[in-house]
Amino acid sequence: MSNYSIKIPDIGEGITEVELVEWFVNEGDRVHExxxxxxxxxxxxxxxxxxxxxxxxxxxxxxxxxxxxxxADLILIRLETGGSDNVAASQSKPESQSSSASQSQSTATESATEKSEVSQRITDSTPAGEKTVATKAATDPEPVKMDKAPTAKPDSMPISTAPVAALASTPHQRLLQKVQASPAVRKRAADLSIDLNQLANQLGKTHLHHADLDQHLQGGSSTVRSAGGVQSIPVIGVRRQIAKKMQESAQTIPHFSYVEAIDVTEVEQWRKQLNAQWAESRGRLTLLPFLVRALCLALTWHPAINSRYNAEQNTLEQYEDVHVAIATQTDQGLMVPVLENAQQLSLWRMADQIRELAEHARQGTGSLTAKSTITLSSLGAMGGIVVTPIINAPEVAIIGVNRQVQQPVVIEGEIQIRTMMNLSSSFDHRFVDGLHAAEFIQDVRRILESPQLYLMT
Structure with missing residues (x-):
């Protein structure tokens, strides 16, 4: 019986290695073309x-x-009877194994070139600092097909004669096919710190329900936690990319932070008036589009902050258009989908696209190629008083939005209760001086405190 080796494909763009995120098959499973x-x-x-x-x-x-x-070898397939004639023929001639193996490798590679295709999918997004998971709101991209499988290296092991032990020496993890569970089951499992993959293995099933979680909690299955109540959770996939980018940004960029209190009483009143008149026909506006509009206007006065640093060429790339990364929390981690050409959008169109971006990020769909020039990170009511956000490299600035609070403020000698909100921002001190950062944030403050003067156009 012949064996066929599937290898890691050349994805392009100079990629030399990939991370194995998930198996959809186990040893012994039957697979079809x-x-x-x-x-x-x-x-x-x-x-x-x-x-x-x-x-x-x-x-x-x-x-x-x-x-x-x-x-590299990814998976070894034992071909069915009537499989590749060329591969089988090479095994039927042990006396000329070397020459047959060489021919078999070439033939099998050509066969893979004709048949193999790689469907490219989007994972959903990114943290602040994770450029690679940015998504685009305008479209939901179709899967990208790759026409060719990678060509085997001449000195690699011939496919037709490669023993199973050649791959068996590599550590592997037995997993069932991709676990199926409803969003409610997945959320409940996450809240209870239950690993669905491990539970599926223990139960011998791929589709999990609430009853399976109940059975586990009642002791009907062996625990998925390690002894002592400690879980060992692999840092892989999106979380690994988030961790890598965060660490690189924190270690390579000299951050400095600047915090300013903004009186958002006027802009909040204006927002509520617009919603009262237009919410049913045009959708409700949150504060986020107003913040993005203020950033876009202020960046026209401070274009150096609307930039990306090209480390390879040691150049600062300054953009005319404003591409705002909107930090979005998802089940996989913090993503940063990109609102492109934000300066061209009305408040309502901006609000629509922000909602679409967030949905694409949570579903793991969208474009991974969009480039942002500045990041806006808001936790809403959970925003705290002050944060020190990590810059989304290779940008040079990130704006953190803190929660709103009612505070007494002295205005023209009188105490008034105003709605106040801090902006906590970080800048790359290599390219943004303290004075320039302060001037930029003060202009953002001035715009937000006089919204109908600056934001109506």
Whole structure:
């Protein structure tokens, strides 16, 4: 019986290695042509790998979280009877194994080139500091097809004669096919710190329900926690990319933060008036579009802050258009979908696109190629009084929005109760001086405190 090795494909853009995020098959599973077998991730994209042949999974070439080189063996498929004639023929001639193996490798690679396709999918987004998970609101991209499988290296092991042990020596993790569960079940499991993959393995099923969680809680299955109540959770996929980008940004960028109190009484009153008149026909406005509009206007006066640093060329790329990354919390972590050309949008169009961006980020769909020039991070009522946000590299500034509070303020000698809100911002001190940062935030404050003077056009 012949074996067929699926290798890590060349995804392009100079990618030399990928992270193995998830297996969709186990050893011993039967797979058919074009079936998804694994998901891998680069810094820019998540890719589902499909099998170009039908057969039985002999060996998995790694476990979730492993980093594999392009061209490395990913999975070994034991071909069904009547599979690739060229591969089978090479095994039927042991006396000329070397020459047959070489021919088999070439033929099998050509076969993979004709059959293999990689469907590119979007994972959903990014944290502040995670450019690679930015999404775009305008469209929900179709899967991207790759026409060719990677070509095997001449000195690699011949596919037709590669023993199962060649891959078996690599550590691997036995997983069931992708666990299916409703959003409610997934949320409940997350709240209870229950690992659905482990629970599915223990129960021997791929579709989990609330009853399965109840059974586990009642002691009907072995615990998914380690001894002592400590879980060992692999840092893989989106979370690994978030961690990497956060660490790089914090370690390589000399941050300095600037906090200013903003009187948002007037802009909040104006927002409520607009909603009272237009909410039913045009949708409700939150404060976020007003903040984005204020940033866009202030950046026209301070264009150096609307920039990205190109470390390879050691240049500061200054943009005319404003592309605002909106920090969005998702089940996978903090994503930063990008509101492109924000300066061209009306308040309502901006609000619509922000909602679409957030939805795409939470669903894991959208474009990963959008480039932002500044990030806006708001936790709403959970925003606290002061934060020190980490810059979303390679940008040079991030604006953190704190919660609103009612405070007594002295205005022209009289005490008034006003709605106050802090802006906590961080800047890259290599390119933004303290004075310039202060002037920029003071202009944002001036715009927000006189909204109908600056924001109506």
């Amino acid at each position: 074009d079936q998804q077998v694994a998901s891998v991730m680069t810094e820019k994209v998540s890719v589902d790998i499909t099998s170009p042949v039908s057969g039985t999974v002999a060996t998995l070439g790694g476990k979730a979280g492993d980093v594999l080189a392009v061209g």
